[in-house]
Amino acid sequence: MLALGAMVYFTVGNAVGQITHNDVGYTIISDTEATVDFEVSKDRDVTVQCMIHVLDNSYAVVGARVITIGPHEGSEPGDRSEYYRTELRTESRGVTGVVDSCWDIE
Numbered sequence: 001m002l003a004l005g006a007m008v009y010f011t012v013g014n015a016v017g018q019i020t021h022n023d024v025g026y027t028i029i030s031d032t033e034a035t036v037d038f039e040v041s042k043d044r045d046v047t048v049q050c051m052i053h054v055l056d057n058s059y060a061v062v063g064a065r066v067i068t069i070g071p072h073e074g075s076e077p078g079d080r081s082e083y084y085r086t087e088l089r090t091e092s093r094g095v096t097g098v099v100d101s102c103w104d105i106e
Contacts, residue, residue, distance in 0.1 A: 019048055019102050024083060026054070026097030034063060034088050036097035041081040042104075045071045050102040052086055054094035063090035068105070 024037040034054045042048050047070045054063035065088045072082060088097070 017043060019046070019104060021050060021099040021102045023098050026094075028054075028094050028097075031093040032090050034090055034094050034097050035085055036088065036099070037083065037085045038099045039081055039083050040069055040099075040102055042069070042102075044073070044079060047071060047105050048102050049105050051100040052088060052097065053100050054088050054090050054097045056092060057095045062092050062094050063088040069102075 018041070020041045022039045024039055026037065027035045029035065036052050036054070038050070038052070040048065040050060047068065050067045050069065052065045052067060053061050056062045065086060067084065067086050069082075069084065073079070
């Protein structure tokens with residue numbers, strides 16, 4: 001039991017202050033529009049920005065958008081993560097949508 005408690009302590013302790021992101025999915029709506037679904041994990045009181053890209057079949061960026069994610073509610077360690085969806089305009093038809101990076105703006 002002590003080992004489990006130590007594991008939880010170090011896992012949660014190491015997560016504090018970190019910003020992570022995961023691609024969840026995307027939808028190519030048309031030649032000029034796409035949506036990207038993603039997950040961001042951060043401290044609840046932190047505001048971050050994330051750069052979202054839509055790429056074409058040669059991995060060139062055909063759409064980009066910076067999303068601002070403000071503080072959110074929660075009190076449990078699992079409350080650090082939330083899911084988001086954003087729409088992007090594109091210059092030409094994309095084939096995938098990804099989160100390029102996220103950073104703290106405060």
